Structure formats: C-alpha cells, structure tokens
Amino acid sequence: MEQKLFKNYLGEKRLKLTKERLAVLQEVFAFHGHFAPEQLYFRMRDSGSKASRASVYRTLTLLVECGLVQRIARSDRGNVxxxxxxxxxxxxxxxxxxxxxxxxxxxxLEKIQEEVCRRNKFRGVSHILEIRGICGRCKG
Amino acid sequence: MEQKLFKNYLGEKRLKLTKERLAVLQEVFAFHGHFAPEQLYFRMRDSGSKASRASVYRTLTLLVECGLVQRIARSDRGNVxxxxxxxxxxxxxxxxxxxxxxxxxxxxLEKIQEEVCRRNKFRGVSHILEIRGICGRCKG
DNA sequence: GGTTAATTGATATTTAATCTCAATTTCATT
DNA sequence: AATGAAATTGAGATTAAATATCAATTAACC
Incomplete structure (x- = not known):
C-alpha cells in the first residue's frame, strides 16, 4: 500500500522506482519507531538490502515530500x-x-494551529511540536 | 538587567563572569531578531568585541540554560x-x-500543552513549535 | 597578593549531510 | 525485445556546524 502511494508519487514527478528506493521504503516501514538516517542505513546493510548512504538520504527526502514519512525532530546527533x-x-x-x-x-491543538495560520494569512503544511521536560519515570 | 540575571546564574553554579561571556551577552541583547551562532560570532568580530568561536558557542549554551535565550529552530544550516x-x-x-x-x-495553545503534559505525567520545561508552510506574500 | 579552579582560544576533530560525476539503470517508445 | 534519453546510483570528496583538546590565562575567594 505504501508502495502504491510511493509509486504514484514518483510517476507524477516522472521519477523512477528503483530497487534502491524500494529497499529504503520497505526498511522504513518494516521498522516501527523513530530512527535516524544513519541507523536506517546500517540496518539496511545488516539486513542485506543494498543502497548507498547517498541513496538513503535522497530517498528519505522523497518519502517526506510525498507524506509517507515525517521528520519529527532535529537532535544534536541529526534528524529523527x-x-x-x-x-x-x-x-x-x-x-x-x-x-x-x-x-x-x-x-x-491541531485546531488552534489552523486558527493561528488563518490569522497570519499562512498556509500551514506541517509542524513540529516537541515539548521538552522530565518524564514521569525520571521525576520519580 | 540581563547582566544581573546572568551573573546570578553563574554565581549559583560557581562559574565565572568573564569578559568574553559578558561580550556575548551584550551582543545577544543588542540585536533584536533571530540569529545563528556563526552570525553572532562574526557580528562580534565586526563590532570589535572579542570572543572565540568556542566561547560564543559555550556561552550560548549557558544563556539557554539560564533562560535568557531560546533555541527556536534547527534549520539545515544550524541552530537558530x-x-x-x-x-x-x-x-x-x-x-x-x-x-x-x-x-x-x-x-x-499553551494551556492545551499544559493539559497534555498533565495527562502524560510529564513536567514540561520548554517547547518548540514550528509550523512550516507558505507565507501570505509567497502565496501571492 | 596568592592560590585554585574555571576559562579561554587556536586548532584539530567529529559527524551529519550534501555534492560530484562516470557508470549504470529505468522506462517510454519503437 | 531492442533503443535511447533522462534519471539514478555509489564511492569518495566536500562542506559546515558543533565539539573536544590542552597549555596558557584569568576570575574569584581567602
């Protein structure tokens, strides 16, 4: 299903569905959780599917563009x-x-954001909200 | 006033109020707007006050810790x-x-975030909300 | 003023991410 | 199935932000 969507997106843009892009897509959806590009790259090497680091990064960009993947944070150690x-x-x-x-x-929260955009004549496309603090376990 | 706060913070932590830290503080508050660490560093060089790149970065971290400065985004070209x-x-x-x-x-928005924290037994300290999209001028 | 621990700064290092470009592959069209 | 144009790949070079190193310096407390 993700494949179908991805394929459609690539088609519209006259881009090609390559083995490497497919491999990245599959690995991204095989894993449930947050990941960094480097992690993804190494996980792919381990699992035998092949795609260069460059292709992993390039494909991730595409997956974000077509809405299948989301960049949720930028940590000190790179994007998540x-x-x-x-x-x-x-x-x-x-x-x-x-x-x-x-x-x-x-x-x-979503509704209020829409309202904020409207007031500022802004067409919101995506957002990142990260609230930092201390979790229940660490508070003790 | 910022100086007083900064001095207090440093005192509590047994850190020293150096010329360099003071210079960074002043430059940060002399300028109203968003800035990247590198910009700050070069602006300081231009305006004659001296502090190494390392000190600029280190002082920024302190200023964030004591609440005088906020990191509002992480762009592709570094922090803002x-x-x-x-x-x-x-x-x-x-x-x-x-x-x-x-x-x-x-x-x-703030209230709802507090509510979210409460529900998750989380003590919120700070947050970053960036909504990305197209501004009114670019929409045309 | 002296002592101690923190700080500075020039430079090296780290690390994520992007760029380069020749070789390869996809895909629409025969 | 073969062709050809255009996109894609990958190994390695490159970029750029941010951090680490460590001897020399400096602030803060007595």
Whole structure:
C-alpha cells in the first residue's frame, strides 16, 4: 500500500522506482519507531538490502515530500524520522534526562494551529511540536 | 538587567563572569531578531568585541540554560536562537519558500500543552513549535 | 597578593549531510 | 525485445556546524 502511494508519487514527478528506493521504503516501514538516517542505513546493510548512504538520504527526502514519512525532530546527533502511513499524526514529549519520546495527539491543538495560520494569512503544511521536560519515570 | 540575571546564574553554579561571556551577552541583547551562532560570532568580530568561536558557542549554551535565550529552530544550516528576556514567549511560523519567520503567541495553545503534559505525567520545561508552510506574500 | 579552579582560544576533530560525476539503470517508445 | 534519453546510483570528496583538546590565562575567594 505504501508502495502504491510511493509509486504514484514518483510517476507524477516522472521519477523512477528503483530497487534502491524500494529497499529504503520497505526498511522504513518494516521498522516501527523513530530512527535516524544513519541507523536506517546500517540496518539496511545488516539486513542485506543494498543502497548507498547517498541513496538513503535522497530517498528519505522523497518519502517526506510525498507524506509517507515525517521528520519529527532535529537532535544534536541529526534528524529523527518516523513513518506516517497507517499511523495518525501526533506530536512528541521528549525527556531531557532519559531521552524517552512519548507520542501524543490533541485535536484541540491541531485546531488552534489552523486558527493561528488563518490569522497570519499562512498556509500551514506541517509542524513540529516537541515539548521538552522530565518524564514521569525520571521525576520519580 | 540581563547582566544581573546572568551573573546570578553563574554565581549559583560557581562559574565565572568573564569578559568574553559578558561580550556575548551584550551582543545577544543588542540585536533584536533571530540569529545563528556563526552570525553572532562574526557580528562580534565586526563590532570589535572579542570572543572565540568556542566561547560564543559555550556561552550560548549557558544563556539557554539560564533562560535568557531560546533555541527556536534547527534549520539545515544550524541552530537558530533569539533572546527572550523582555519579550514574551512565542512560537513560529516558518515559510518554506522565502524563509520568513513570523512570531505568534496563543494562550490557548499553551494551556492545551499544559493539559497534555498533565495527562502524560510529564513536567514540561520548554517547547518548540514550528509550523512550516507558505507565507501570505509567497502565496501571492 | 596568592592560590585554585574555571576559562579561554587556536586548532584539530567529529559527524551529519550534501555534492560530484562516470557508470549504470529505468522506462517510454519503437 | 531492442533503443535511447533522462534519471539514478555509489564511492569518495566536500562542506559546515558543533565539539573536544590542552597549555596558557584569568576570575574569584581567602
């Protein structure tokens, strides 16, 4: 299903569905969780599917463009992504102590953002909301 | 006033108020707007005050820790900061086409975030909300 | 003023991400 | 199935932000 969407997107843009792009897509959707591009690259090497580092980065950009993948944060150690398709949109609480990432979704939050955009004559496309603080476990 | 706060913070942590730290602080508050660490470094060189690149970065970290400065985004070209003291908290709309950054503040948004934290037994400390899209001017 | 621990700065290093370009592959068209 | 144009790949070079190193310096406390 993701493949179909990806293929459509590539078709519209007259881009090609290569083995490498397919391999990246599959690995991205085989794994459920947050990941960095480098992690993805090494996981692919381990699992035998082949795509160069350059292709991994390039394909990730495409997957974000077509809405299958989301960049959810920029940590000190690079970008963090997650796949979207099949999961609802959500935002993140990030614990500054243990690094845990908690997902949440708030309809109200989304509505207010739309309102903000409207007031500023802005066409919102995507957003990143990360709330940093201390998680319940670390608070003790 | 910022100086007083900064001095207090350093005192508490048994850190020293050096010429360099002071110079960074002053430059940060002399300029109203968003800036990258590199910009700050070069602006300081131009204006004659001296601090090494390393000190600029190190001092920025301190200023964020003590709440005088906020990291508001991580662009592809590095982090973006702004000073806080004297300005209310706010979030940002970022135009993907021209790069313009529009500030906004929504009380409701803040309240909902508090609610989200409460529900997740999370103690929120700070947050970054950047809404990306197309600004009114670029929409045409 | 002396002592101690923190700080500085020039430079090297790290690391993510992008760029280069010849060789290869896809895909629409025969 | 063969062809050809245009897109894509990949190994390695490159870029750029940010951090680490460490001897020399400096602030803060007595």
């Amino acid at each position: 992504y997650e796949h979207i398709y099949g999961h609802g949109h959500h935002d993140h609480l990030i614990c500054s102590l243990c690094g845990e990432i908690i997902e949440f979704y708030s309809e109200n | 900061y702004e000073h806080i003291y004297g300005h209310g908290h706010h979030d940002h709309l970022i135009c993907s086409l021209c790069g313009e950054i529009i500030e906004f503040y929504s009380e409701n």
